Amino acid sequence: MSVTTENAGRLDAVAPAIELIGINKAFGPVQANKNISMTVAKGAIHGIVGENGAGKSTLMSILYGFYKADSGKVKINGVLTEITDSRAAIAAGIGMVHQHFMLVENFTVLENVILGAEDGRTLGPSRRRARKELKRLADEYELDVNPDGVIEDISVGFQQRVEILKALYRQAEILILDEPTGVLTPDEADHLFRILRNLKEQGKTIVIITHKLREIMDVTDTVSVMRRGEMTTTIATNTTSPEDLAEAMVGRRVLLEVDKAPPKVGETVMEVRNLSVTDIHKVKRLKNVSFELKRGEILGIAGVAGNGQSELLEVIAGIGAASGGEIVMHGESIDVSKHANAQLRRRRGIGHVPEDRHQRGLVMPFMTWENTTFGYHNEPEYSKGFGLANQKYMMEDARGKMERFDIRPPNPQLVASHFSGGNQQKIVLAREIERNPDVLLIGQPTRGVDIGAIEFIHQQIVNLRDAGKAILLVSVELDEIQALSDRILVMFDGEIQGERLPENTNEGELGLLMAGVDPETGK
Amino acid sequence: MNKNLPKWVDLGVIPLLTLALAFGVSGLVVLSIGQNPIEVVQVMLQGAFNPFGIGHTLYFTTNFIFTGLGVAVAFHARLFNIGGEGQAGIAGVGVAMVMLSFNWPHWTIALLAGTMAALVFGAAWAAIPAYLQAKRGSHIVITTIMFNLIATAVVGYLLVGPMQAEGSLPESPRFPAGAALPSLHDILAVFGMEFDKFAPANISFFLALIAAFLVWVLIWKTRLGYEMRAFGHSERAAVYAGISPLKITMVAMLLSGALSGMMAVNTVQGEAERLVLGAVEGAGFIGIAVALMGRSHPVGVVLAAFLFGILTQGGAELQFTLGVPAQMITVIQALIIMFTGSLENMVRIPLEKFFISAGKKGAAT
Secondary structure (H helix, E strand, C coil): CCECHHHHCCCCCCCCCEEEEEEEEEECCEEEEEEEEEEECCCCEEEEEECCCCCHHHHHHHHCCCCCCCEEEEEECCEEECCCCHHHHHHCCEEEECCCCCCCCCCEHHHHHHCCCCCCCCCHHHHHHHHHHHHHHHHHHCCCCCCCCEHHHCCHHHHHHHHHHHHHHCCCCEEEEECCCCCCCHHHHHHHHHHHHHHHHCCCEEEEEECCHHHHHHHCCEEEEEECCEEEEEEEHHHCCHHHHHHHHHCCCCCCCCCCCCCCCCCEEEEEEEEEEECCCCCEEEEEEEEEEECCCEEEEECCCCCCHHHHHHHHHCCCCCCEEEEEECCEEECCCCCCCHHHHHHCCEEEECCCHHHHHCCCCCEHHHHCCCCCCCCHHHECHHHEECHHHHHHHHHHHHHHCCCCCCCCCCEHHHCCHHHHHHHHHHHHHCCCCCEEEEECCCCCCCHHHHHHHHHHHHHHHHCCCEEEEECCCHHHHHHHCCEEEEEECCEEEEEECHHHCCHHHHHHHHCCCCCCCCC | CCCCCCHHHHHHHHHHHHHHHHHHHHHHHHHHCCCCHHHHHHHHHHHHHCHHHHHHHHHHHHHHHHHHHHHHHHHHCCCCCCCHHHHHHHHHHHHHHHHHHCCCCCHHHHHHHHHHHHHHHHHHHHHHHHHHHHHHCCCHHHHHHHHHHHHHHHHHHHHHCCCCCCCCCCECCCCCHHHCCCEHHHHHHHCCCCCCCCCCCECHHHHHHHHHHHHHHHHHHEHHHHHHHHHHHCHHHHHHCCCCHHHHHHHHHHHHHHHHHCHHHHHHHHHHCCCECCCCCCHHHHHHHHHHHCCCCHHHHHHHHHHHHHHHHHHHHHHHHHCCCHHHHHHHHHHHHHHHHHCHHHHHHHHHHHHHHHHHHHHHC
């Protein structure tokens, strides 16, 4: 960090904590940040919203020294500061809590906190100092964690607190949080917001990047909206609304609520009975899960990531093996052993939009026409004799799907990695929905998908339901579960913690269930 | 495929540039031992393309096409088969056993039988590492290297024991006359073309070209090739699509071993007409370089195999004419492998930058 002399004498109390002036940054042909200027007052909580790829993370990475801006200036507390790397950022009093935590899994909390900030050659003095400091921070900000807990054993919510503690231990005055609530239960998120408000009261400045508009409304003082690399507005939060923010993000009016008629529920299509899954470490991931899935309904499964939802989807889809229990479809038991095959599942009428489209749903270097048949590539219409693929038909088929699902750019020869998250997800959806499955499994349908595409995807799911299909929806976004589901199951620690109807429950109750608490007894 | 570069740059300019760099550095090495690089190049090209030399160049090219295709096929399923050397060696044993067991009435039948033997034995030698990889997760690189060593020992044992001909040389008896394959000389004579009578190049060269075409069909036109590529890019995605990792690992490795094994038809049946010690002569390893340089595309493999054929034959000439040590040729080959295989980004990244900025300017005007 270098402080220019012309600025040295001009430190005054009212200088904004962060001042970005004319920041530009390009990656190859993509202009990620276009002439961005932003001011965050000292002691404010400032939100930055925008769709994926709008340039939020790039901007914060420039502020934290991960990237170097092509042009533009950064002033911290009114002082022109050159942030060349994260070390310089820390020296300037900036701390960052990344979306994916930067913690050493097999270290204790204490070890993680002092890592990179050790006082000397031996660890003893740093440990003692850190222990005292952690105690103080815990008392001051409700940031209590057991300093001797090992990271891999503590919950995600606590891991996030460790990240915040790391920043505070390094005397951060400005804290940047990137999508901080993505992995938290509503209860944990509330706790986080309490911590943030405490920090604010102590004069810390907080920048929070999120795509959840409700959080912005709840916790921030001011908010900036980014769209396609530009900062479109900066506004006081109490003078705006989620609808206005969404419009500023997308550039047009967006339907935030899902428009759907009451369900016409028919007979049971699939019955899951006492399904259990044990992983290779002999840990029970799924414990005696039972439920019925009916025609014409969307059954939503809520829960914090990692509570057995993924395993449940995988067993039904024929990807993972169950250690016990059975699945009955149309009165017939289906193979849940390790010999199950996903292609046979598809022939039985089970479509699957997987949670992880980059690793599972799509082959990223494959062209769209190859991806739109993936998993169905051995079906007769895509085949010719001698094991050849009917590429002409595959291409035609892809063109049709791209048109009907409005996938852009509509070129079947483009590889999957060329498309935006929303268009990639539409490729997967088009493939699975157009096979007209009796049961559609959908995991995280809108993860990493921009708001405009979310609207479209939700509508497709509702249309499929209205066509009398059964839909099993897994999402960690409680809003999404509440908006789409006709019935909600909440999973915690591999078990179904409760079943609710969306009209008879609320976020608080679901949040308790997600945390494994019985809302009636409070245990 | 890279999205920042036009296809012709990716497949044409980059290999040529890396090759030019490799030759540039090789030139400096040649200078350092007191030879004139230009003269060296002249001698090499002359040696590789003169009427006598070309027959050898094509013979080596045939070997490298087979082993290169073998490595390339496995690459598409992201399996690094380093065992071409052993698979070709054991395939040689198979070819010799089959050739020695009958008095072949006609070369066509002998060719068919030899091909079958080479395919089966080559595939069989790849089967065990493949199974260990698919079922037990034993790393294919380690197991195939080990299997190369085992193959060398097995061939050595057979040639001083059960398969040894009378006499003291470690080699098998000569195959019956009916097993001999038509040489390039014989084939071209049918069309009235002249070709060196003693050149080792034989009908296997055409088999290699056919194999390259079939590999192209397999990888890009069949559903099996589609599944192999999908598996190669992401195993999790393959499982999601109902593609069995066990099946793909086995199939890709068996095909890879069979292709590498095919070089035994060229060397053992076509040229030596008996099994000798060290018949593979490192072609299995050169196949790795060929596949790398050919970017696992059959056309690239054929071109790269030809280049290595030229280097091998030209190198022999260099040794003979100028007394340049054979190790020098190995150095040049190693430089080519290094530049095309591992230093490719040195050329790629500046080119990408160039094209991006050119694209921007183009878009701006």
